[in-house]
Amino acid sequence: MNKFFLLIIFSILLYANDLQRALEYEQKGNFKEAMQIYKKLALKEQNLSIDTNTTLVKNDSNLTKQNSQTNILTNYIEMGKFNSFGIKTYKMNYFLPLAYNFASTNQDYNKMEAKFQISIKKRLFENLLGLNEKYYIAYTQTSWWQLYNHSSPFRETNYQPEFFIDFPQNNEIFKNLRLGLLHESNGQGDENLKSRSWNRIYLSSSFLYDNFLFTPRIWYRIPESKNNDDNPAIIHYMGNFDINLTYFDKKFFVNTLIRNNLKFSNNKGALQIDLGYDLFNNGVYWYLQYFNGYGESLIDFNKKVQRLSSGFLISY
Template sequence: MRVAPISFGLLLLAASAPASSAPTMQECTAIADDAERLGCYDAAAAASPAPVLLEDEPQMTALSDRWELEQATQRGRWAITPYKPNYFLLASYNTLFDDDIYVDLPPDETLDPVEAKFQISFKVKLGEDIVKHNLDLWFAYTQLAFWQVYNTDLSAPFRETNYEPEVFFLYRTDYRVLGMRARGMQLGFNHQSNGRTEPLSRSWNRLVAGALFETDRTATWLRLWYRIPESEEKDDNPDIEEYIGRGDIVVAYTLSKHTVAATLRNNLQFSDNRGSIQLDYTFPLFRNIRGYAQYFNGYGESLIQYNESSNTIGLGVLLTDWL
């Protein structure tokens, strides 16, 4: 019986290693002969254990990345990241637009129902693992602007700008509830105003509690708030929570490169129920720019007209989404 000779390269590897050990990929690269090197690679690959995903190993998701919920997604303090969507609507048309409230308009001049609308929103982590593990402190800022860019008669003014700074704690969690993963609990302070003087001034302060949930393709953000009371002399909008609401819920669903989101606000009153709904659809356009369609119906699209109903549809581009 004839035995085939063992290749010299593999013989050297066998002589320099224990009988039970297999060659490594690095050792294989030292073999000059192509056939011998290929055989070495096969032996090394066969000896390598297949990777095993542990059930309790954290799964990286878009929500985890946006809110830095896992160790692998942590960016540390002072990193600026998106908060709410950042977008620019080239045209936003309100079928119920009424400019009667603008007492500072020149005589015989009107505002247009078609305008541009854009939002800038970011957040910064101020503290990480405060007091106990998983508790972070965040600052966030959102600015929403309504721009009469096509109104050349009035030199294209900004009709309304809303400023919304907030600071909040976020406690990172990971447990199952109602078929979803509960990923975070939020508690903080929110201020919103339009920076105007009387009689067009609007502002309010809130304590906000929230929670983050997710499934494979869906992210949900639930918030309830309590308005901090103001004196009657300083209150520009004493009934604002009856229109904008006492809480909201955002649900975003992602499929391939498309995202559909809905934001619902409600005053939680059965006798005189008010609120709003906003629907968002984003889709690929080119490179990092996405197309964006937005529909809003209800109260509180802008602070200055918080108690007037809007029915608005807009189209533009989006830089960062909910996820």
């Protein structure tokens, strides 16, 4: 872009100099020389217009490519300038009015319900250590809503406030390193035995190659006393890591989430597959989500769920 502006300024200076010479020739009566310079300037102007249009087309092409890479999960990597008032999307934001659980359950609720998620982040400050690092707070809320049941109660809601630090990496593929502190709970009280919560310290990174994004994450659960631990077996079902592998294009994305406790005997884990297609080229995606395994929600972390959900996702 800077080269483009320098080219324009240089062309303007040359244009002004040639125009001055043509006027001097005209004042002296040398009309032939003046007309030759005027002709030369007209041809230059036409070529400059063609070059400018070509540059704009190239820039539009690059912008389209960048927009295709600024997809749902590439919000993980923020490369924009610091905006002191900016609140941005963090994880996926979606509403799935058709979410059906194929697994058997003894609880008194409909297998068909609605599921939605809201996720945002806010950059606080940056570069306190001189490493170009960025400090964030974030909030994610996921709800399972018995929309088709009497009185339409919310069956479960999980709240995830977190704080994390991003360390950008000046590498073509290895994009960043992230250190975070994450709290997750379902907001229930101890009196009804439905309270679930845990705290984690996690380390994650991101690798971007062409249209593929690879995001591994490992965590350590902060220990709690036996009297306060309302889900002591959660690590057995959730494990200590997850991996996201994403392919994205201008119109669609495919994401796979894998989580496992890496135990050969009594193995537990989860697989989630996300499919999205941009219907109107405006960041509103038709979204299909398939989940199979443990830990979809805190209240059911130790129950196997097989759920297929459909709705829409917003990527802004």
